[in-house]
Amino acid sequence: MPTPTLDARLEAVLEMIRTDVHADIGSDHARLPVRLIREGRAERCVAVELNPGPLEQARRSVARSRLEAQIEVREGDGFGPILPGELGSASLCGMGAYTIRGILERAGERLPPALVLQPNDSALLIRLWARATGYHVRAERLIAGYWSYPVLRLERAEGADLAYEGMPLDAALKYGPLLLRLGGGVICHQIEADIARLQKVAAPGRESWHELETARTALDVLDHGIK
Template sequence: MLTPTLDARLEAVLELIRADVHADIGSDHARLPVRLIREGRVGRCIAVELNPGPLAQARRSVARARLDAQIEVREGDGFAPVAPGELDSASLCGMGAHTIRGILERAGERRPPALVLQPNDSALLIRLWAREAGYHVRAERLIAGYWPYPVLRLERAAGADPAYEDVPVDAALKYGPLLLRAGGEVVRRQIEADIVRLGSVAAPGRASWDELETARTALAVLDSRMK
């Protein structure tokens, strides 16, 4: 049986998942659940898909992999097909941050204690939601691609998130507290590109000016950690 290949962003998601029971929300082709089971990263997986075409594709993928006993494909919207307390973790990948945040907010008590999220745009909304909802940032990746893809692992925890200690909050929310600490060329290129883009349009009193100052602060954090 062939092991499905994943692109770089989903490989990063895969590496951040360890659970007894995991759900992949909006699973599409169910390649991620198949890999999770094949690599022993989860004991059981639920692939959730709403749209008929991807739902049928997910069922075919699971059947071809002969993993029907370990992967259950469920039809539904977001976390609606899972029961409260059923999951240890869940992944939501390849959607906009606004869409992911909406799904998480609607999930209520169905939301598991660990989440691995890959928005297709800025993760700012995700990080803001996490701070409000009592989730801490435990791991972050930024994957180069058509644009930089953020990948976050969040875990439910009490109190203030230690990831934000000793880093400027606005810069950390925009670019990632752990990414700023770790540095690296992908996050540096993203910040520098933002500075160039905003530099031609920003003016005092405009939102773009605040964004530019946030990007400059983030770049200063990276530079300070290289000394």
């Protein structure tokens, strides 16, 4: 079987994974696990899928790739089919941040030490969850597409997350501390688009006013850096 192709957001996810055992939660066609094994980024993968159609597609994809010895397809919801301590890392991609956070909150002791997450909307809820549960931001990318897709690698660690050191917290939580440090056209375009949208509706005392101030602060970080 030819090596499966991935879109830009999943290629970014792929590049953030290197481990012994990896689980792709909500794996759909299991393209990501197949690439991980073929590129030597994982020794073994678990593809977890709840819905019958994608579950069968994942099984067929693994069988066509002749990787049944290294990729196990399991039926289940979130981390339910995973054993505590089984994984080095896990990925959750193509879902809303609220859905991803819910899956992480229900995982309990099944959570691995590293997570690679690709929400289809703002990663604010995920960054808040990470700060509250002892996961630090180790890498971030923002991928241009139908809209901008954030991709984050989180790792369990002690103490304060140094990614946020010296950053305006609200702006860093909304737009990503490492993304604001790195800059670039994609993050700049997203912030400028938010400012243009919010200027039409924001008024003092409303949540939209706070969002507008957060976006302006983020743009100032991009323009002038961290002092």
